[in-house]
Amino acid sequence: MTTAAPLTTTPVSKSETKKLSAAASAKNKLTSPWASLAAVVLAVLWTIPTFGLLISSFRPEMAIKRTGWWTFFSDPEVTLDNYRAVFDDGGINLADFFLNSLVITIPSVVIPLCLASLAAYAFAWMNFPGKNILFIAIFALQIVPLQVTLVPLLQLYVKAGLNNTFWTLWLSHSTFALPLAIYLLHNFIKEVPSSLIEAARIDGAGHVSIFFKVLLPLLTPALAAFGIFQFLWVWNDLLVSLTFAGSPEISPMTVQLSNLSGTRGTAWHLLSAGAFVSIVVPVTVFLLLQRYFVRGLLAGSVKG
């Protein structure tokens, strides 16, 4: 902390070349034909259930209920009835709840990301009394299962008059996400070479400009990685929205998906089509952002 670092950017470029070479050596080690074969086998095994679900979603009701999806190959029957049914105005129209899911998910990702990156910076590079105890408390909070907080939280929301609004979901998802987010981002920020921060400080930057001008650009992969995690978690969440979204106007797609099969589960043949409608967004997000995802995970592990 006290030694002054040279005012050059060499440490950064050096660490970058190191990272590249580490990645290159990892690449060399992993490109053996056997490893490729293993990867292909794993990928196929992993995809089969989803593939079966996709096939099922195009099969007629009676075929789904009486036979397995693999019989599709001996007796191919294709129908769009299932997709028509999940977009049916008479029953559950998943399109109506698509927007709810977006409205719930986006703030539930943005709020914890903003708060956690600020908090992580404070824990990593600022000194204030009680810092360690606070950090341990946050670390320990990850252990608390969210199920035990459901009823007390709902009671608090009712007292505050927030029940049956999106706030219950945004706040719940944010609070449940914060401990892990702070912890992950803290570890990432801590790994930024201290010389970099000190250099900025010598140039006259305060905490605000260090955070926004120096750290935030470096932080992007980590933010993206956690953002994807949180996005998938919130998008696929059923328990939290079931408990806190007290009316159909604010309930997300997952809640309606769970109701899709009907009161006594008689319409379960619709679930495969419903599942595919609901995974469109997460799959798109994942495919678009996956390079950040991999980079974010690597960045935490490969030391520069």
Add this chain to the structure above:
Amino acid sequence: MFVQRGSSRSRVALAGALSVGLVFGLSACGDSDDDTGADTGASAAAIDCSPYTAFGDLKGKTVTIYTGIVTPEDTPHKESYVPFEKCTGVTVKYEGDKAFETQILVRAEAGNPPDIAYVPQPGLLQNLVKTGKAVEAPPEVAANVDKFWGPDWKAYGTVDGKFYAAPLGANVKSLVWYSPKEFADKGYQIPTTLDELKALSDKIVADGGKPWCAGIASGEATGWPVTDWMEDFMLRLSGAEAYDKWVKHEIPFNGPEATQALDGVGAYLKNDQYVNGGLGDIKSIASTTFQDAGLPILEGQCSLHRQASFYAANFPAGTKVAKDGDVYAFYLPGKDATSKPVLGGGEFVLAFSDRPEVKAFQTYLSSDVWANTKAKLSSGWVSANKGLDPANLTNPIDQLSASILQDPNAQFRFDGSDMMPGAVGANSFWKQATAWIIGQDTKTTLDNIEKSWPK
């Protein structure tokens, strides 16, 4: 808090005004029902409003409903509220949720209950009343229930001597599904006693078929169809009084009556000549979902399937469910032709608020006007409301259910596993029944359930 609001004087006035309105309302709806045949849409909208306007000006008010009834059964529900909404100006907000049974307790305890919940189990009803958030039914509703339902139904909506919840819908579980075509082709007769049912099963075996198909898989609730079988046989072999005592645990779960009942079921479900038509051996009962278990009837691989009236919705679209159709049901006969025990279930309307619009809506739901409106709109729905005209039911299987419920000899009993403590009715009973199907003997099964009964 607002439970205590409103002086007793205004309530008396309200009740007086309402009872006058009620008389008018009922006589008026009698008229309107006569000329409904031609145009159901218009008649559904034209109900007499005086019973509900007696609660005051309700325009612009909202009533929220929370229930486990979801698609597709929710649409006729919502449509059946339209006449009430039109005449009072109240908006009814309907929320269906399959996780209702757990979530309603969470919401009640957290102080975020709906105005009205449709509770499908008397046991859950008692738990909800225990949270202290539920309110008693208004006197108008109690009057309707006295008029249109038997005392057995009212008792199920009563907790600690106070009447909370009026019955809403009902379903009949004592039904056996069959193929009318097959019966006609092979000359089978619909049995009227348990002995005849046995004889029919043997006859089908002699003709080279497997008479029964069954399936009890239902996720975490796997095993429940066996509990229904056993309750039906308990009612038939030992009578309604023994059944009530057994449900309340006044006689042991593993006593001679229960043993006789489960062995009676075993004579069908654990008889490898009888099961499992089109699905496999006896053990396949445990792995077949209850939704799929009756479908082999359509393919002629199975002749008989015992399941509740709601099973009609399970047949694929285009299946004709009627006496002259692809599939139909008959009443699971009693021990002799005169006794008619009926096992069934139903929902109850529990209110968490006593605002006038909520009371008005409760009154509407407990009336014969609503029952008949709902009957015309839905298929696969029936009520034990005596004011319900079976001719208004659109579906033959509903008409059969209504005729069974309204039979003067019928002794209605609520599904026992729904009334037993959760540790038994929603846990050990299901699990032990499943173990019993895959080979555990009757005595061990009943002893294990008896042991699990909370002390």
